[in-house]
Amino acid sequence: MEHIPILKIGEFLVVTIQTDVDDRLALTLQDNLTNQICKKGAHGLLIDISSLDVVDSFMGRVLGNITAMSRLLGAEAVVVGIRPAVAITLVELGLSLGKIRTALNLEKGMELLRASLGSPEKESSHGSPE
């Protein structure tokens, strides 16, 4: 069975998705990622999809799930490496990936994570005072 490796780079976890996933692989990936986040106490996760020349709605859902699960475990996820043609197609498909944070590449993704983890109070400027 396919195996998607998860690496620790500095204080973040990095997962590189290079193949299409099905239900089984998606579940395995989600399992492994959540376990690793807990085990390594990671506060940030970078999901590198720069190898993917196609992202369909199923993959979009997988990315959304991973982001949500990570958040529940106290980690922020950032998707990096969306190809231009993929970005164009995703918008036409109707997949805005609204709740998913993105960055151009791993480097910018790490900058984004460091910035947001460094100042937790400034996460959101929306909403009225309690």
Place this chain on the structure above:
Amino acid sequence: MVLRNNKIVHLHSLEDIIHLRHSTRTWAIELGFNLIAQTKLVTAVSELARNMLNFGGGGTVDIEVLEKKNYKGLRLSFKDHGPGIEDIEQAMKDGYTTGMGLGLGLGGSMRLVNEFKISSHVGEGTSVVITMWQ
């Protein structure tokens, strides 16, 4: 319109979907589709292939190369003998899903390609035909 070439693919597993995506990409490149058109087509193919697998119990995909004047086109006909779709209009609405999906597969595919035709009969199966021109 002239039919130049065709091939029938059987779709029953994720591996078949991956092969179909690659075949579609290869044919699109050979026919001179630009990168955006290639990506849109392969994405639509992925959506419809997954639908066929998850809801239709697998099926066949007929790939045809078309030619109109000087333009080349690729047509893929997805046919399954699954349960069929009761309300096609509803199924085409964004966000509607009978499974665990995002409900974007049918409507989304239609937006990505040049021509889209769907027919379905409950208890008999579903057919979705998409065409992308160069």
